[in-house]
Amino acid sequence: MVDHLFSPLTLRGTEIPNRVFVSPMCQYSSPDGVATDWHLVHLGSRAVGGAGLVMTEATAVSPEGRISPQDLGIWTGEQRDALAPIADFVRSQGSVPAIQLAHAGRKASTYRPWDEDRGPVPVEEGGWETVAPSGPYPRDGDEAPTRSLATDEVEGVVADFADAAERAREAGFEVAEVHAAHGYLLHEFLSPVANDRDDEYGGSFENRTRLLREVTGAVRSVWPDDKPVFVRISATDWIDDEPSWDADQSARLAPLLAEAGADLIDVSAGGISPAQDVPYAGPNYQLPYAEVIREHVADAGVDIAVASVGGITEPQQAEAVVANGRADAVLMAREFLRSPYWPLHAARELGEDAAWPVQYRRAKPR
Numbered sequence: 181m182v183d184h185l186f187s188p189l190t191l192r193g194t195e196i197p198n199r200v201f202v203s204p205m206c207q208y209s210s211p212d213g214v215a216t217d218w219h220l221v222h223l224g225s226r227a228v229g230g231a232g233l234v235m236t237e238a239t240a241v242s243p244e245g246r247i248s249p250q251d252l253g254i255w256t257g258e259q260r261d262a263l264a265p266i267a268d269f270v271r272s273q274g275s276v277p278a279i280q281l282a283h284a285g286r287k288a289s290t291y292r293p294w295d296e297d298r299g300p301v302p303v304e305e306g307g308w309e310t311v312a313p314s315g316p317y318p319r320d321g322d323e324a325p326t327r328s329l330a331t332d333e334v335e336g337v338v339a340d341f342a343d344a345a346e347r348a349r350e351a352g353f354e355v356a357e358v359h360a361a362h363g364y365l366l367h368e369f370l371s372p373v374a375n376d377r378d379d380e381y382g383g384s385f386e387n388r389t390r391l392l393r394e395v396t397g398a399v400r401s402v403w404p405d406d407k408p409v410f411v412r413i414s415a416t417d418w419i420d421d422e423p424s425w426d427a428d429q430s431a432r433l434a435p436l437l438a439e440a441g442a443d444l445i446d447v448s449a450g451g452i453s454p455a456q457d458v459p460y461a462g463p464n465y466q467l468p469y470a471e472v473i474r475e476h477v478a479d480a481g482v483d484i485a486v487a488s489v490g491g492i493t494e495p496q497q498a499e500a501v502v503a504n505g506r507a508d509a510v511l512m513a514r515e516f517l518r519s520p521y522w523p524l525h526a527a528r529e530l531g532e533d534a535a536w537p538v539q540y541r542r543a544k545p546r
Contacts, residue, residue, distance in 0.1 A: 185499045186532040189232070189509055191443045191485060193406030194354055196276050196509075198232035199502050200523045203489055203511035204280040204359075204412075206237045206247060208292040213240060213253025215262040223266055226516055227273035230523030230534050232509075234270045236263070238282035238359055241344035245283035245365070248292050249306045254279070255340070260347040267352035274535065278355035279348045280412065281341055281399065285365030286312035286326050286374070300324030313368050313375040313382065318454060331379045334391060337365070342398040349403060356403055357410035358396055358442075362451030366392045367414055370433075372423035373452045389433055393440045400441025408443035410487075415449050415469035418456035425452070427469050431476035438477070438484040445473055445486050446511060463497060466490030470507045487511055495526035 183189075189196045202223075209218050219236075227234050240246040240253040253259050267277035289307040291297045299319055301307030309325045310316070311333075316326035329337070345356050360366035368374035369391045375382050381390055392411070400409050413433070417424040434445050447470040450456050458465075470488035477484050488507040492498050493515045501507050515522055527534035528545055536544045 183505070183508070184503045185495075185510075185530065186527055186534065189485070191408035194276065194408055196232045197274060198230070198523065199509040200231050200498065200526070201233040201278075201487065201509055201511045202226045202231045202235055202516050203513040204235050204237045204357075205513050205517065206251065208248050208250045210250055210252040213243070213246065213251065213255065213259050215252060215259070215266060219252070219263075220266050220269060224269045224273070225520040227270040227275035228537055228540075229516075229519075229521035230527065230536075231275055231516070232523075233276045233278050233355065235278040235280055235355070235357060236266075238280050238284075238364075239344070239348075241281050241283055241340040244288060244308055244311060245285075245340070246288055247284045248290050249301060250292055251284075254281070254344045254347050254351075257347070260351045263348075263353075264351040271352065271354070273537065276355060277353050278357060278410070279351075279353040280357040280359050281344050281348065282359035283337065283340070283365040284310075285363075285368045286310050286315070286317040286324070287363050289324050312365070313377055315374075317363070328377075331381065334381055337391065338394045338398050341395045342402050345399040346402045354407050355410060356399055356407075357412055357446060358392070358399055359412050360392050360395075361412045361414040361446075361448045363414070363453070364451070366395060367425070367452060370413075370429075371417055371425040371452050373417055373419060373425070385429060385432070389436060392433075393436055396437055396440040396442050403441075409441055410444045410446050411437050411442045412446035412448060414451055415447050415466070415473065417452045418450050418458050419453060420457070427472045430469065431473050434473050434477050434484060434486075435480050435482045438482045442484060444508070445470075445484060446489070447473060447486060447507075448489050461491065463491045463493070464488075464501070467501060467506060474507065485509070489513070495529045498526065499530055
């Protein structure tokens with residue numbers, strides 16, 4: 181059978197009912213990192229809308245790992261307990277509950293997008309000193325106070341991700357995604373743009389990828405054997421005039437992540453520097469990077485799935501991505517903000533008989 185958008189995807193012992201995944205979307209609405217009714221409605225409505233997998237926003241593994249002071253977190257038991265009913269509700273609607281574990285690194289301690297102020301939050305206003313491989317994120321104006329992690333401190337980052345994964349497991353999530361994209365801490369270690377260390381975490385490809393491989397292995401070690409681990413990467417920095425991270429290195433990394441225990445590579449791009457130059461931002465604009473990685477792992481005989489994000493908005497478009505073997509699944513973000521029930525409408529357009537919630541069946545088109 182040819183895989184298509186509304187066919188199930190089985191990873192380890194977990195069956196995801198279709199290939200439409202809700203991509204992480206920061207809500208900046210968590211007092212002390214605790215999920216609220218907003219998150220239950222936001223994530224729950226996408227499950228009601230028929231998404232095969234519903235993933236939380238970037239969920240900080242430590243207080244200093246938050247993007248903003250209002251970010252969601254999972255470094256305490258209180259945060260875990262607030263997320264548990266959300267995971268349970270998503271599951272009750274037939275979707276797979278997933279969580280993205282994240283550390284913002286040098287891009288932490290910022291104001292929310294809708295705040296009047298921009299840039300780093302001063303310490304006296306609730307901000308904090310950020311941590312990074314080498315130095316601060318380059319900004320127009322003030323840079324956040326940033327400290328380079330000592331070699332022995334990097335072990336603490338690995339432990340933070342493992343501890344957060346344990347709490348996520350206890351909360352009932354079935355998929356854990358390691359966030360190594362968009363210029364946040366793990367991506368910072370990967371890219372020469374942000375990493376000029378001279379210890380075992382800097383310099384060579386092997387050294388720059390070491391932290392991500394260690395984090396992936398640590399998350400896998402505490403995650404149930406029958407449930408998958410995802411890793412989101414930025415396949416390219418979109419920077420050509422200096423040493424940077426690119427699609428060839430991403431393809432080389434993918435088998436190493438599989439060896440560390442990853443089951444799916446979630447392919448995005450960019451975010452490491454404001455100097456990035458995005459060559460094109462139209463439909464499927466990040467799909468070629470997923471294809472490069474998928475072809476590489478297939479040629480290497482590595483069993484790992486690959487998913488794509490970026491400019492995917494239309495049912496026929498998403499169907500073609502999967503049916504033509506360009507990716508194993510699609511992730512969508514802004515389109516789900518516009519249309520929480522996108523999968524139900526897409527299934528009808530594609531001639532699929534999607535299961536509507538019983539409470540809504542009176543409105544199902546015939």
